[in-house]
Amino acid sequence: MTPLKIYRVGGAVRDRLLGLAAGDQDWVVVGSTPEAMLARGFVAVGQDFPVFLHPHSHEEYALARTERKSGLGYRGFVCHASPEVTLEDDLARRDLTVNAMAEDDQGRLIDPWGGERDLHERLLRHVGPAFAEDPVRILRLARFAARFSDFRIAPETMQLCRQMVDAGEVDALVPERVWQELSRGLMTAKPSRMFEVLRDCGALKRLLPEVDQLFGVAQRADYHPEIDTGVHVLMVLDMAAQLGASLGVRLACLCHDLGKGTTPADVLPRHTGHEGRSAALLQPLLKGLRVPTELIQLADLVAREHGNIHRSTELSPEAIVRLLGRCDAWRRPERFAETLLACECDARGRGGDFSRHDYPQRRTLGQALALLQSLDQAAIVAEARARGAEGPAIARALDQARAAALSQAAAQHPPKV
Known part of the structure; x- marks a missing residue:
């Protein structure tokens, strides 16, 4: 057989030149055909264009191809692969x-x-005018800007993105593709940059209008020296990256204050009740993007409870027990830990010196949950039943025992002044 003309392409080449660790390897094969690839033992996996898995390494090898625009969106393409297509x-x-x-x-x-x-x-x-044919490239540009945060974007490239938005290209993106790129951008070292780029070209207003609406909305300067709600959300995102948070926590940080965008102008800069409004807004937004259910549930919990968690150092033992119950902390302690981390990001993702502040709520609520999980719940339930308690009365007995345990712990270890 004639040797294949194989080239390493794309991100692997870029990252090697930048001195970064190699990730996935992408390969292009020039001068071959699908039949020739199959004859060499490659396995066909591409649906829209010829892509094959190497018989031994299982890395992807694509035949060199060209693309021609045939409609709106990233699916509106006709691909052409043949031996005549050059590298x-x-x-x-x-x-x-x-x-x-x-x-x-x-x-x-x-x-x-x-x-x-x-x-x-x-x-x-x-690279060229063909960039404008695929709206996913706006998202990819924003994601790369977040990953390589010391890179600037060429003015002509940003102008082209604005023209694409004005032409309605981003409106044709399918939700799954948007979420795929957003989720990768959220996991970069500076996720705020992704949303800054999307906002600069107008795409954020089309894709995430609830987030875009936060910019220019005032908050109380004593709690938020940065004042602007949109700026605050981006600071929270970067704090989440700094603390090594998971994708779910970062998404929750993005959505936790959505309700502030609907606060009536005559009550600003206060945002009473924004927690419930945030939860109501994020549900259709994230479901529309086909975000996994467990991530939506975490974002909903953070939106609803972050204010109460911030105030938890002032709550009575009974109120703390109710808070833990609303968070389903007994059954979902790992999710509760992520909720606390998101709240710390919110508290420290602000202007002034807030980023250097301690966040004792995360520590004390974690300790409270650990203490209450150590209680002998079976014995508490048995004792309640011996007194004739059933159903809700047993639940009340459990909560009373939990509150008593917290009160006793507080008496034995009073907070340091």
């Missing part, structure tokens, strides 16, 4: 110059669009 043709269809480089089997760089130069200049720049 340069394939690289020309890619989004950013830093992602449009390749290496041959000798490690030689093929860089027809100046990606290496743009890496040195810390610049995110589109």
Whole structure:
């Protein structure tokens, strides 16, 4: 058989030049056909264009292809793969110059669009006008801006994104694709940058109008020196990244204050009751994006209870027991721990010196839950039943025993002044 012309392409080349750890390897095969790939033992997996799994490494190998726009959205393409498609043709269809480089089997760089130069200049720049044909590229640009936060975006690339938004391209994106890119952007070291880029080009208003509406909404300066609610949410996101939070916590941070965008102007900068409004807004938003149910549940819990958790150091033992019950902390202690982390991010993701503040609520509520989980609940239930208690009365007896345990612990270890 004639040797295949195989090139390493895309992110693996970019990251090697940046000195970053290698991730997934992407390969392009030039001058071959699907039949020839199958004859060599490759396994076909692509539906929209020819992609194959290597018989041994199981890495993806795609035939060099071109794309032609055929409709709105990222699915509106006709792909063409044939032996006549060159490597340069394939690289020309890619989004950013830093992602449009390749290496041959000798490690030689093929860089027809100046990606290496743009890496040195810390610049995110589109390859060519074909960028405008795929609205997913706006999301990818924003995600790369968050991942490589010291890179700037070329003005002409941002202008092209604005034109795409004005043309209605982002309105054709399917929810699953939006969530896929948002979730990856949330997990970067500076997720705020993704939302700044989306807002700058107008895409945030189309994709996440509830988030976009937060910008320009005032908060009390004594609690929020940054004042602007949208700015606060981005600061909370970056605090979540700084603390190594999970995707669920970061999503909860993004959505925890959505209700502030609906506060009547005549009561600003106060936001009484925004917790319930936030929960009501995030449910249709996240369900519409096809976000996993467990992540929606965590975001809902943080939205509803973050104010109460912030005030928990002032609550009575009985109120703390009720709070833990509303959070279903007895059955879902891991989710409660994530809820507390999201609340710490909220408390510290503010202007002034709030980022350096301690957040004792996370520690004390965690300790309270641990204490109450150590109670002999079976004995408490048995004693209540011996007194003739049934149903709700047994639940009340459990809560009374939990509150008594918290009161006793507080008396033995009073808070330090």
